[in-house]
Amino acid sequence: MDKTDPLKMIHNIPQPAFEQYLTDVLAKDSNVDIRRGVSFISLRQDGFQAVITTVEERTTGHQFQIRSKYLIACDGARSKVRTGLGIGSDGEDSYETMMTIHFNANLRPIVGNRVGMLHWIADPLASGFIIAYDLSGNSVLISNFDATKQPVESWNQELCRQTVTSAIGKDIPFDVLSYRPWVLSRKVARFYRQGNVFLAGDAAHSFPPTGGLGLNSGLGDVHNLAYKIALVLQGKASERLLDSYDEERRQVAIVNSIQSVKNGKQIFGLLKTLGIGEDAVRARRNLYASLGDPDKKREIDEGIEAQREHFDNLALHIGYVYGDKSIPPHASKYVPSFAVGARLPHAWIRLLRQQSSTKPNLAPVDVSYVDEFSADDIQLRQHSTLDLCDIDKFTLLGNLDSVPGVKSYRLGRDFEVVGPGADGWLASSGLDKAGGLLVRPDQHILMVLDATNTAKDVEIVLDKYLGRSH
Template sequence: MAPSYDDSQNQTAHEQCAIDIPVLIVGGGPAGLLQAYMLSQLGGSLPYERMDAEVLADTPTMIHNIPQPSFEELVASHLSLRKDTEIRKNHSFVTCEQNGEYVTTTIEDRQAEKEYKVRSKFVIGCDGAKSKVRKCLGVKCEGESSYETMMTIHFNANLRDVVGKNVGMLHWIMDPEVSGFIIGYDLDDNQVLICNFDSEKNPPDSWNNELCRRIVTAAIGASVDFEVLSYRPWTLSRKVAESYREGNVFVAGDAAHSFPPTGGLGLNSGLGDVHNLAYKIAAAVQGWGSSSLLDTYQSERRQIALVNSQQSVKNGQTIFRLLKAIGTEASSIEQAKENLHESLTDPARKLVIMKGVEEQREHFNNLGLHIGYVYGDLETPPSASLYIHSYRPGARLPHAWISSALLPQYSRDLPAIDSSYVKEFTVEEVERKQYSTLDLCRFDAFTVIIDKATSSYWHETLEVLRVKTSNAKWKSFKINLVTLGIDFELIPGARGTEWVKGLQLYHGTAVIVRPDQHILQSFPAHSTAEQVFKALVQHLGF
């Protein structure tokens, strides 16, 4: 992916000369597409199944279970409208070389069977778990594998009548013929079965469409028409790159870390990578960020991957440990079914099973890992399920609802959040839950949040700061000032009260939020422009 250019006058431009662009992104998966869209920004409704509405106290939108192809299609549709970005399909990374200032990448046009070179300031490898970019850099991975062999089968069936009122994002399968779970992306026609299998009895290379159909039929447990779309084996393992950066080449998404899908942490970790990296790359390209700012990408994001990868493996181990505890293992299917029946009728065994079910809580309730991480915190969270609103540097700005009647113009340009699908909400509640404090943060600026009572002082302070950042180096640097009581109002309630108290706005504090929505620093009342400038300079690496 790269900014577009016109080579219509030279049919052989690809192979005869290097193409000069600011950033080359290798890989067109979710991380690569979103990285391209975010960098481009800087220089439809989703299927919903009932979930706990209380999550909207912590995040402005419900947790959605989105198939990766659908996510890629959504981002690609927006990216196609950008004239400064070009997506090249059927082109493959070959190698790259660095000279300290530029990266020269050799790319193969597989359709034309020719190679050409691209020169860029930066290269971002978002090319998956078997990343050629990472391999080219010689970057090794840390991690471990278990002995659990898994099969993922993608199929389409209408499971509405099968599940009835028991609608869920994930349905467990506890049958001697197949143990695992079905992820219902869309219960009408889009599901994935993840199951444990005996690699000695059924080696991975022996699997075929017929075997997959037999396994899916056993998992559904009813006569339903379906089509097997794809299948692939994998091992319950985790890998995290030892380095996320070598010179001006970076890795992100699955190229930087890969771990099991148990918990849904993999894709979200990758999206967190590109959200973190986007403004830092833009800062370096535009001249207001240094190499040390780029170094913070690894120091901040790698720790998150280590924690999330360990939790994903733990989730996988606990879920299949439970399935084994039920007693479905036996020398024959008949004996296994008998064991299962005994397990469900034996009081002592039922207690073991219920304990095992409770141990799955972190698998399905892990909001703390998704949005509760704090950059710079090296401790492993005590519980993946526990999300604590943090107002300290490095934390994601906590969410609180703000009134749609008073908003900055750029927030008004954002689409209002639609929570009308949540049956627990009244019409009035839906109207109140349209905009979040996260919508105050501009993607292309550092946002400063203050209170009306001290707005005069902070306006004067930031004017001095703007003078200090008025030279050519800071040309593209932006500060976005928002004032409680002038630019926005909080929806009355406990969460809004906590938000103001946490940020200490009524004490005259000014809070600077980075473009990636994480808190940079809080400044007590009467802090000087020099102190604010020093904090920005330190973060940007000057």
């Protein structure tokens, strides 16, 4: 981030840039073979032994088969794998149709110093919102249009141009890069596994983008699944471990989908309260009348407060506890939990012993761009408790020395918890009372140890989790 720029935006990575980053990382991995322009056609399963997938090269029409032990279908909301397997979905079929228009205007002169990423358009000619990934030239307009007046088939470049110009409010140069309709719907597949085929990402669940929960839900799916498949393939876990993928991840999607629909309804309800609708002239008059009406003020204030869960929803991103079926009371109220199934809460740590066996794989965090931090503050914020958890290992934090197959970090010898929240973290985790935490490779807690627990107790819990006999 440029420290000299007074008009800073929050961190945001445009999805195309993120996908390119992933592609670049994967291209360097010799275990990964990336094939472009290849479509999934069909699959059949040879019992639990193998999945035989038929795919087609789009340019040549050439079909070939891939034999694999497992298949993870991440082919999006209209997943052909899911429909081919006959897996139905729970949820509402259709809620409202929206048009996404990708364009490249320089919006900086328009917004001035209001450099937000999300700009709501309260204008009936272009009701919706602009997601400004890069205010200088890469944005998306999500237009909430009336499909009875403007059917999806009637949309073309010209209508997109008119809509974007109305949304911007000024006639400035831009190109329409693409446009695509989508339906504001909520769907969660009835099951995520059929034999050796797993659904992940939008193929498993799709919900309105109101809340920005889609991508993280998909990443969470594969974070949960990948290490389990690896352990089974390495012969370290029983096949049964793979059933826990559905049990754990479907509940997260159900909660996130319900919240996303609620957010969508609340934002469109607010626009209604403001009096937006029908033709532009009446809508503007209604809007200003509503804003000046003291009786409506309370309703508008409540409508704005109701948006909190829409934009501040950490409890959904990292607050879920596997095994807990309750719906979080408020999406904004993230309370770090040290229960079994919860994601290990973050705390800043200082590494005391930098041996290869205890060194985290991740490079130190660099928060030097935060103007408010002193040199000491920056120094304290280099590593997180989460950095201690390798993606392919179980990790023990606490006071036990060694457990076979587990990476152990001893408090006071290998690391110490630092920073403002240190005492609270140590007390809540039980580490200050000689307890400990056994953490799965996906950073979720598997066992909470007290001072009486031994290495044998940890082994018993691990054996049970992995379905190993002992």
